[in-house]
Amino acid sequence: MKRKLMLIGAALAFSAGAALAQDKTDVTIVLNEEVDLMEPCMATRSNIGRVVLQNINETLTELDVRGDKGLMPRLAESWEQLDGGVWRFHLRKGAKFSDGSDFDSADVEHTLKRTFSEKIVCESARYFAGMNLTYKVVDANTIDISSDPAQPILPLLLTLIPIVPSDTPEEFIRNPVGTGPYALTEWNVGENIVLTRRDDYWGEKPAVTKANYVVRGDAAVRAAMVAAGEADIAPTIADIDATNPETDFAYPNSETLYLRLDHSKPPLDDIRVRKALNMAIDKQAFIGTLLPAGTVEAVAMVPPTTLGWNGDIKPIPFDLEGAKKLLAEARADGVDVDQKIELVGRLNNYPNSTEVMEALQSMLADAGLNVDLKIYEVAEFEKLYSKPFPEDRAPQLVAAMHDNSRGDPVFSMYYKYHTEGTQSGISNPKVDEAIAAATAASGKEREKLWSDLFAYLYEDQVNDVMLFHMVGIARVATRLNWRPTIATNSSLQLSEIGFN
Numbered sequence: 001m002k003r004k005l006m007l008i009g010a011a012l013a014f015s016a017g018a019a020l021a022q023d024k025t026d027v028t029i030v031l032n033e034e035v036d037l038m039e040p041c042m043a044t045r046s047n048i049g050r051v052v053l054q055n056i057n058e059t060l061t062e063l064d065v066r067g068d069k070g071l072m073p074r075l076a077e078s079w080e081q082l083d084g085g086v087w088r089f090h091l092r093k094g095a096k097f098s099d100g101s102d103f104d105s106a107d108v109e110h111t112l113k114r115t116f117s118e119k120i121v122c123e124s125a126r127y128f129a130g131m132n133l134t135y136k137v138v139d140a141n142t143i144d145i146s147s148d149p150a151q152p153i154l155p156l157l158l159t160l161i162p163i164v165p166s167d168t169p170e171e172f173i174r175n176p177v178g179t180g181p182y183a184l185t186e187w188n189v190g191e192n193i194v195l196t197r198r199d200d201y202w203g204e205k206p207a208v209t210k211a212n213y214v215v216r217g218d219a220a221v222r223a224a225m226v227a228a229g230e231a232d233i234a235p236t237i238a239d240i241d242a243t244n245p246e247t248d249f250a251y252p253n254s255e256t257l258y259l260r261l262d263h264s265k266p267p268l269d270d271i272r273v274r275k276a277l278n279m280a281i282d283k284q285a286f287i288g289t290l291l292p293a294g295t296v297e298a299v300a301m302v303p304p305t306t307l308g309w310n311g312d313i314k315p316i317p318f319d320l321e322g323a324k325k326l327l328a329e330a331r332a333d334g335v336d337v338d339q340k341i342e343l344v345g346r347l348n349n350y351p352n353s354t355e356v357m358e359a360l361q362s363m364l365a366d367a368g369l370n371v372d373l374k375i376y377e378v379a380e381f382e383k384l385y386s387k388p389f390p391e392d393r394a395p396q397l398v399a400a401m402h403d404n405s406r407g408d409p410v411f412s413m414y415y416k417y418h419t420e421g422t423q424s425g426i427s428n429p430k431v432d433e434a435i436a437a438a439t440a441a442s443g444k445e446r447e448k449l450w451s452d453l454f455a456y457l458y459e460d461q462v463n464d465v466m467l468f469h470m471v472g473i474a475r476v477a478t479r480l481n482w483r484p485t486i487a488t489n490s491s492l493q494l495s496e497i498g499f500n
Contacts, residue, residue: 026210027480027497030222030231033348034215035193036379038184039172040162041115041122046255046403046490047378050235051213053491055195056098057162057178060089060108061155063406065487066496071156075103075163075179085150091141095202097165098183105143109135110166112145119170124160126415126422130436152442153408160411181206181495195494206495219351223248223475232477233497235488238351239292242473250294253472253489254303254405257350259343259360259465260385260416262425265395267335272326274462277397278316279323280367281360283467290352290359292473298466300454301412302404305486308438308450313458315466323367343373344398346381350470357399371397387422398425401470405487409450410439417457426463431456 033047040057043049054062060076076089095103112135115122132148147154165177175184181201186194193213197206214231216222222234223241242248259277267273287295296304297315304311327337343364345357354375361373372394376384384390385398400423404412413435415421419428434456438449457463474484481498 023209025208025499026212027208027232027494028212028214028225028230029233029235029492030225031213031215032217032219032222032236032350033378034190035213036377037172038174038176038187038193039122040164040176040178041120041124042172043162044123044127044160044403044490045378046401049490050488050492051193051195052176052178053162054180054493054495055182055211056176056180056184057164058180059160059162060091060158063156063159063487065405065485071159075108076155076158079155082144084146086144086146087154088138088142088144089155091143092202093141095179096200097177097179098198099165099177100200101165103163103179104140105137106140106166107163108143109137110168111161111163114164114168114170115161117170120172124162127157127160127411129414129421130418130439149436149440151410151439152446153410156406156408157410159406182211204495206497207499208494208497211494217348226475226477229477232480233482233492234475235472235484235492236351237473237475239288239473242292242475244475246478247475248473249476249484250292250471250473251484251488252294252303252305252486253403253470253484254305254486255350255401255403255470255472255489256298256301256303257399257401257467257470258298258301259467260396260398260400260423260425261464262389262393262396262398263427263463264425265393267330267337267339268341268395268397268425270330270335271462272330273335273337274465275316276323276326276330276367277364277369277465278462279319279326280369281363281465281467282318282320283315284318286356286359286468290356291468292471294471296469298469299458300466301402301416301464302409303469303486305407306404306450307408308447308454310451310454313455316462320367327368337368338370339395340370340372341395341397342393343371344381344384344396345373345375346400347375347377349378349401351473360399385423387424397465403490405490409453413450413453414439417463426461428461431461 043053058074062072062074064072075092077092079089115125134146136144182195185196195211197209219238220241223237225231226234261268263269283297299313331337361371364371417424418435419432434453481500
């Protein structure tokens, strides 16, 4: 009780009475990590997407994660496939950007050019790697978009590209302008972000008039702030702090936690070492302790709800002695398994992230590996996670979470496993060919090709250390009518929030 009172006191001091002073239709959301950019084309990163995506900047299409409507209109009212793999999108009339300018097909054309421009490195572009998009403005409210190779789920892929005005420069911006129901009105770096409801929004007027985002790295503080009435939503709290069934809601958050292995660096190029890394980790020891009950051992980069999920793949079992034996065999063949290997993590990526990393380091050390733990803020972490990788890097195990809530592996496989993938640690022609074939396929063939690739990556190649399909826990004030979804870790739409 004393600890809880101290935490509540800390929360009161940290938030400076914001919630007590706010209007009944204002909300305060307490996040787990800083928003380092407010760039719409980077909104596929969870720390940015939770603020920007569909709040400030909208996409042409939207996947329904709260019901069974599938792919829904957003800035595109309708679309159809023409001959030659061309998709025609009919755009919404009457939508305006927050600067007062009208939304039309020129904005879509510019957004696509900007997203794939060599002058700017957009996160959302990674999901289109291996494809060449072309686009043609038909009229002010119609645009044709096609892909080479042809992409049968192109409208679904476009849920990842937030639309910006046609005068947006080809460089990262600080003050995003969008067609969404909210506009950015304050960004006090390191303190808070404020979004304010727009009176001229094209769609239905949301109930929330203003959202104040603050960041607290301590999960217990985030939970205490909501309990004390100093915040309304903490999208991610720790399992140990989820003590109130009226406010605390667990949800499968579509994130997969894994260790990306860099196969270009010995000893990680040896499959025996990669197997040993998997065998040395007692994954069950994390579930219900550092990670919530309901967390699932991972065998693939995508959650089990994804097309092509292969239920025949079984997790590599914990076998410490077996791991030691494999390392001894590799050592006897001249593989330098005793050199320093870096275990790289991202600070506050999820509750207990540092403790999980420390436990992983300890387990790998028990197997006889020399592991140096390094944990970075998100901006520094990205320099190690995405290409170009530092040339002077040591062998690295990069601990990362990957989100795929859209139901198809195409959102994951190219940039995680293709030779040219921006976050890939491998170069395997067979994998490259398999990704290309599955990406271009449809129906049952697409499902089977993805399923076969999952098995090859995990069982035959042991490409990474797959850890967990994660479970998130959100704390929500009782005054709100809102519940988390599978997409909450990457997108938190204010327009979905109601008041009791």
